[in-house]
Amino acid sequence: MHLADAAWPDLEAYFEAESLAIVPLGSTEQHGPHLPLATDHLIAEAFGDEAAERTGYLRVPTVRVGVSPHHRQFPGTAWVDAPVFRDYVESYVRNLAYHGIDRVVFVNAHGGNVQHLREVGRRLRDDDVAYAVEWMWNESIPDLVDDAFEQNGPHAGPKETALIQHLRPDLVHDERLAEARDGGAVDPEASIRTRNGAATFYDTVENSPNGAFGDPTAASAEKGAELFDAASDQLEALCEWLADREWAELRAPERVTSE
Ligand SMILES: [Zn+2]
Secondary structure, three states, rough: OOOOHHHHHHHHHHHOOOEEEEEEEEEEEEEEEOOOOOOOHHHHHHHHHHHHHHOOOOOOOOOOOOHHHOOOOOOOOOOHHHHHHHHHHHHHHHHHOOOOOOOOEEEEEOOOHHHHHHHHHHHHHHOOOEEEEEHHHHHHHHHHHHOOOOOOOOOOOOHHHHHHHHOOHHOOOHHHHHHHHHEOOOHHHHHHHEEEEEOOOHHHOOOOOOOOOOHHHOOOOOHHHHHHHHHHHHHHHHHHHHHHOOOOOOOOOOOOOOO
16 A cells, blocks of 8 residues: 555554555666666665555655765756755654554665665664664665676666666666766776775766766666566565564663673
8 A cells, every 4th residue: 555545544444453664765866878867766666566565564655855965966966965864754754653653664775875764763763663674675685686787886787777677668768778888887896986995986976977887788677577576575575574573572672781
């Protein structure tokens, strides 16, 4: 069930029976010359919908703008500052908790959100409000993602291209895939600037002139479908695991004493 499509008596019944919510989060940021700015939030929302369909748990409206200042040099990229994002997401979950939710899966598809969602999860647990976990699809199937493509990339590479070819092929510029490869950072490890163990960049454009990483020409809708199904299995299992936990198991541990 999608919260925004439901009427309140049906939601009242849901909150009486269940206490888990699926919260999709992404970004609206450049994804190379070949993919839409919506890439991350489309991916997050598709996984959220799939999990809701498979499990019956509630999916709530997607957070579509995330922490993306490092993509600002590319026209159109939208972002909010990290402290604002953390406060917004925390407030959003506190609102869900008011209705009876005490466990949340952040279905996140943007790397720049991860550390902030972890911080929000900590705040919510420390205050005994809710137990929230951050989940990213590619982290749930690392071997499959590694094996699928020779030149992967952390951003706008073949894995994200394949997922959008599967989910929204109308938004992929297939005729620009070679351009995305040749004008970007085809070998991410060689392109990402570091010096003596320090990251010596802050913005994506410093590592990839067109914003893409890896070789998107290796992507296909078939590979996207395979990755989507495999990660959806992981997300379904995570939701069921979280729903089955006793609240006492999820709470922050007590302070240690010597006695
Ligand atoms: Zn992305």
